[in-house]
């Protein structure tokens with residue numbers, strides 16, 4: 517998958533239809549800037565937009581991702597390659613998101629501790645102490661909400677019992693106890709509550725050799 521080539525292809529199809537960037541943007545419900553970013557290869561259209569965009573331009577998603585018109589045998593070969601590339605891109609994004617959660621929370625927790633310790637130790641008037649603690653609490657709230665949103669958006673949870681992989685709702689995540697990246701959730705597939713672990717892909721468990729022997733012993 518070559519984003520620049522896809523971009524040039526979008527521009528080419530758009531011009532063939534006699535559309536301006538502004539007109540295409542309007543049709544797709546995005547900004548001119550978004551269309552310009554697609555066409556210069558800076559970004560790909562969101563997954564939700566790909567199908568309507570392709571329909572509108574009279575091409576297939578496979579062709580969009582390949583950046584060219586495809587025929588016959590060429591078509592299925594490209595389809596597999598594109599599917600794989602898209603998946604890798606999604607996995608990469610999920611990893612980046614989860615990493616960003618760590619970068620967000622680690623300094624945040626340090627800042628909160630510093631505020632609370634300062635409020636406790638420093639010789640300050642009572643209102644100043646209260647302000648410091650209130651700021652620490654607000655920081656914790658904002659950080660937890662952001663971290664939860666990231667965890668919900670990136671990757672999937674895997675049921676311990678049946679191996680089902682799924683994305684819980686924000687509220688289900690909010691109320692679920694957690695330990696690090698593990699969360700105690702009810703599986704929508706088998707209905708059992710278990711400590712589910714975060715996984716990057718939606719595909720069933722891929723066990724390493726040592727894990728398989730561990731599991732078969734149970």
Ligand SMILES: [Zn+2]
Nearest residue numbers: 675678703706
């Ligand atoms: Zn399950």
